[in-house]
Amino acid sequence: MSRHDTSDLIFRRVLAVFPISVLILVAGIFFELVYSSLPSLQKFGIGFLYHSVWNPVVENFGALPFIYGTCVTSFVALLLAVPIGVGAAIYLAEYAPVKVAKMVSMLVDLLAAIPSVIYGLWGIFVLVPFMRTVIQPFLGKYLGFLPLFQGPNYGIGMLAASVMLAIIIVPFIISVAREVIMAVPFVYKESAYALGATRWEALSNIVLSYGKVGILGAVILALGRAIGEVMAVTMIIGNDPKIALSLFSPGYTLASVLANEFAEADFPMYLSALIEIALVLLLVSFIVNILARLLIWSVTKGQAAEGAK
């Protein structure tokens, strides 16, 4: 018996090394980035986040243009993707015949599995010309009085990148939102129908208000995706570190400046500033994911309380 005890103990101890090393790995990523960005952290301090000049030649680094580009593209992408994604999810969960819904969900998963570099390739050769010849002239003609849609029309730029991001995050929103909507108890919907509600009324008043926290969680996770997306954005945003109001103008994001400049960062302060950008990305991803988990957790906890009653 004691022989078993020793062998079990050894096995258990050895196996315990793995989860602990996963924890160490995540902590290691964080501390490695902090350590490597120390020179930049010390030199620029908090001003790194709001200075708008990025000039490697004179070692002057401010990340505001990238933060601006990331915020604008992610926001516009959510603006496009959330209504369409949630709408499609509702249709699949509530209206579509089961077989159709299953097939469409499979196709949506397919869309989610496309590597981002392929989206980028498609973006360069299909989306950008389309934006240049159709969408942007149209917007300029009818909404050109807004500063958002003014200026030269290159095709590449923040609007194209936003549309690309929207396409990338939409399957993600659909699959999470669909699960949330399908989790709404049947009784609630049936009571609404019994009161004479139409399907849309039952949906908008009951299902969406029941599931809104979960859907918000899905949206926040999608935001995390959009912020961390590298290749597709880098390939079509134009990579110009300036802050312009117009969506037609080229921009730059936190992720794409890393992709473009990291390999050519040839002196320590440059490298350190870029690693600080990676640190910003890491922290944002931590915040976004923890927030989304807490939201989803609050929904599932609520359901458990409901069941216990």
Place this chain on the structure above:
Amino acid sequence: MKETVLKSFAATRRRREIWDKAMVTVLFLCAASVLFILFVILWHLIARGLSSLNPAFFTQLPKAVGEKGGGMANAIIGTFVLLILAVCVGVPLGLGAGVYLGEYAHHRFAQTVLFVTDVMNGIPSIVFGIFAYTICVLPMKAFSALSGGLALGFMMIPMITRTSEQFVKMVPNQLREAGLALGLPKWRVVTGIIVPSAIGGIMTGIMVALARVAGETAPLLFTAFGNLHYSQSLTQPISAIPLQIFNYAVSPYEDWHRQAWAGALVLIVMVFLINIWAQYFVYSRKRWSAGK
């Protein structure tokens, strides 16, 4: 009086029904537009990819800059090498962690680690690349296949940990008890009964993680770096299909664009096949439990 009430009720009802129909149409259009975009993308990939594919693509090295012809043999081999390295890093760590969490860990510890893996799953891929750069490329003073495999391997860990934990937990308790009742030590029960019973699900998790990293470019940009020739050793830069697609797509040469489309088609077929293969493991497991 009664009639006017009824009339106004009927009018409201009709208005509500029209509104209902309109909203259903809008929702349908949402779903249809997503499908439409998917088909447009796949159409371009297949049409441009197929017309660009030729045997040379699989067998030849890239030609000199701007010269026509050549292929991506180096990148195809490079992707396989990188994926093998990634599996060597990600599978032991992820599987070990998952089995420990599912089988041994206290609830609170398991929850903490799973929470951390969820957060890790959300870390942007390029951050893994930079981490691998600082811990591997900087000390070795060279871009290498090793550092690329490391970055991809790290990315696989969260998904493998989560699926192995889930499937290990799903193994019925009777199996554990039967093993222990036969006098087996716990570790024999784990390695001989529990892991084999859960292997279908675990394999699915591994394959899905593999499919995800197979298409990754960002973590390879400054680790594997790319190489226009065959890589001779793991400490040299190595190419990968996604990396080469990126380099070709942003180049100004017509023929490289053509090869980028061919590469995209090959990559997407590979990713889809790995995903489908992953599903096969789950189904074979279902068959096994149904036959029981």
